[in-house]
Amino acid sequence: MSVVKWIKIWFVLVLIIPLVGLFNYIVDPYGFNQLVIIKKFNSIKESNAGFTIKYKMPQLVKHEWTNLMLGSSKIGVMDNHVVEHYLGGKTFNMDQPTPVMPIQFDAFMYAVNYNDVKNLIFAVDFLSFNKNLKLNRDYVELKEKVRAYEHFSNIDLYLNTDTLKKSMEVIKKNLSGTAKKKLHFYPNGMREYSNYIEAYEKGTFDLQKNINKHLKLYFDPQKGIYSNYEYSDDFMTLVKKIVEYCKINDINLYVYISPLYVEHFHAIKEAGLLDEFERFKRDLVKITDYMDFTGANPITSNKNNYWDSSHLRIEQTKEVMAKLFRDTVFKGYEGFGVFVTPNNIELHLKEQRNQYKKINLDKILIKA
Template sequence: MSINNQLSSTASNSSYPQKSEKYVANRKKYRRYNWMFFLSVFLPIVTVGIFNIVVDPYDVFNTPNFLGINHSKPRKDNNDRLFKATDVIRIKPITVLMGSSKTKQGLDTNYPALKNEQPAYNLGLNAITAYELRRYLEHSIANQQELSLAIIGLDFLMFNSFTKRRGTFAEYRLKKQYISPKDIIHVALSMNGVLASKKTIIDSNKTSLDDIPYEANGFMPVLNPDPDKTKDKFQYGINNYFNDHAKYKLSTPLIELKKIVDLCQKNQVKLIVFISPSHATQWEAIRATGEWSTFEEWKREVVKITPVFDFSGYNSITIEPIHSGMENYRDNFHYTKKVGDLVLNRILSYKEEEVPEDFGILINQENIESHLEKIRQHREVWANNNSNEVKLVEEIKQKYDGALN
């Protein structure tokens, strides 16, 4: 080897340690940068997730509630389709009380008439459709194969073909025995979850334990109503009905109700169906939209599928005059626990002597026509004696129609 080649080889070999050391240093530098990057990205996400899980603004994770921190959850009610689905997974009730917000606010699962049907859960959902009713019953059966009793409150509104399901309804969370990963992400890692947690903490600082409406069994009675706002609530509720259901098309022949009956028979679940006892002004609102004949036809279709206890119409409970000290109703739609107890008494044959004779008539295909005729007669008597409430509904309808023109 020549002297030049030896010098070149020596110089080349001497540069290897320098390059190697530089390479290692750069790798450490990049690794440290990557760790900093990942921590800066994921640490806030993990922190947000832990925060939302601990606060648990929708009561999805069954996190302990601490007075003054997270005991009051104002965003919970509008997410009832979420937290009630997870409650069913956790509680696995053998009795479910189903229906709309009327059921949710009126039927107490701890009522003595249900003492032998525990655990019971109130699965009433805001503005539920007949389709959702069937899907949540399927969810209950999927999580409790020994489900023995389903009590379902029907509403005319559920069977309006023009009614759309609420955006909070999700097929993916039903008929599962675990909380869906999508729901975990939605609650734990979303901005909506953060805002709900923030609202929970703020509200918990100023709300007493006595003012928390939701109970662990899904029951949500209206607490401490403002008596001075009673008439306003009736006006608001009647106007809402016109907004949502002035246009009505009956989903004949009530396919979803037939599926519910078949589902209960297949799974040996005792089914009790009743028509909810809204206030007399609600029936006047139906009349004002020109759908009274449709309302009657709906009942005819129902009894073709199953016998039903009818608490609607103009009876001694539903005709309570609108005033500040009402005991039976909070608005035109929602009845109180007092009325809900009477409903349970009737349908479960418990202390029936306490139930007014005209409240809750079991109807079928044999007596439906005579029953409808009695309601028409009772309506005429009520309207003659309560012209001010008839006028109230008519005036609200006129204002609604005027706003459309």
């Protein structure tokens, strides 16, 4: 190829690449900048949940977060503003999809490196201790940058052809009226199930079907999140490191286990995971006291409090945080949540064993 042709190609690329980046930045298919929102053009976007690290870490370097909410997606659906009502300051929700403990630990250390965190609300999740749980690609690709506390740039996201394809899809779906709302994160880290909310408002949301679908997602023997569950002591050691860091650095710590829908709670036993579930709770209380919201109680027994088998609706944040922060003014739901200490752990587990009911998990999985 002649020098002239190389120069022409180079000149075209120099022109095209910035234009592609600008186009992607304006369309903003994943909702990273929200700079230009035009109805029937780009107002309904793709989910940004596949870019948790790239989306959330830049928010953390702003040095403005006093409170940190840490855990899996189960804490992600909790309302940051309720936490701020009790604790003051600004709150960031550091929930992680595929929330294996090493991801949560790295996210915590990144957050405290850039922020003067005074309070940590930590929803410790049983599924996070499965050493065989596959790590999400976003974390695998970027974990070394997270551990090095590097700043993140999204320029590469705007300058690639995959994003260009997604931008074109977003425009096409918005113009045709076929775009559907999807799960997304807010700049404060909260997650919102916009897809569920949209279906609910249209009267097309089938709650029981969605519960069954998620029970399959968790408990399918071959592909479920709990399949091939192998409890990791090393992952619990990371919890201990977080607790110790909070003690050394005067960070107030509030630990809880999220309230699973009662069918999900029963399914843990039906799937043969009860011994590991109880081991998880015993090991956790050796490190810190915590509030256990699992079991059969006034919140978990009402499926209308949930979007699926494990994610509460945002309206239930008040009940969770009122119990967690020992709000003496808050009344009702006396049976919701047990404060667990080394002195009552065995009694608590014994009482919970009496709450389990046999369900036909195989039938549920087939119907899902």
